[in-house]
Amino acid sequence: MTTRLNPYLNFAGEAKQAMEFYQEVLGGTLTLNTYGEAGGEAPPGYADKIMHGMLETPSGFTLMGADSPPGMEQTPGNGFAVSLSGDDAGELRGYWDGLAAGSSVSVPLEKQMWGDVFGMCTDRYGVTWMVNISEEG
Numbered sequence: 001m002t003t004r005l006n007p008y009l010n011f012a013g014e015a016k017q018a019m020e021f022y023q024e025v026l027g028g029t030l031t032l033n034t035y036g037e038a039g040g041e042a043p044p045g046y047a048d049k050i051m052h053g054m055l056e057t058p059s060g061f062t063l064m065g066a067d068s069p070p071g072m073e074q075t076p077g078n079g080f081a082v083s084l085s086g087d088d089a090g091e092l093r094g095y096w097d098g099l100a101a102g103s104s105v106s107v108p109l110e111k112q113m114w115g116d117v118f119g120m121c122t123d124r125y126g127v128t129w130m131v132n133i134s135e136e137g
Helices: 015-026 089-100
Strands: 004-011 029-034 050-056 062-067 080-086 104-111 117-122 128-133
Touching: 004 015, 015 029, 015 050, 015 062, 080 089, 089 104, 089 117, 089 128
Parallel strands: 004 062, 080 128
Antiparallel strands: 004 080, 029 050, 050 062, 104 117, 117 128
């Protein structure tokens, strides 16, 4: 897998409906994972909410989205992040190091419950970045 840059949209409880709509419009394969499926205890009322959704289209587009967890402010218009993902750990760690410098790190770049290495930060310009390093097959 090569490194790719794709949008990651956040929703206030309607991620499933939104991602299904984007699938209808763009085509492709949609994968949805709920907070309840993620392991551990889901936040109250979030067992059926989407923790991570990914739409991969025949045109090569990738669109990701999720329902914002409790405590994360959701204001229409600011529900996005830029996601860098792939399996080239050196390349992605280099991007992370640059983006995280002088940023506000909300999730340190480390192994996560789904098996990948993931981190999230908001850079000095207010842009939220997510870096996900996939485990090689």
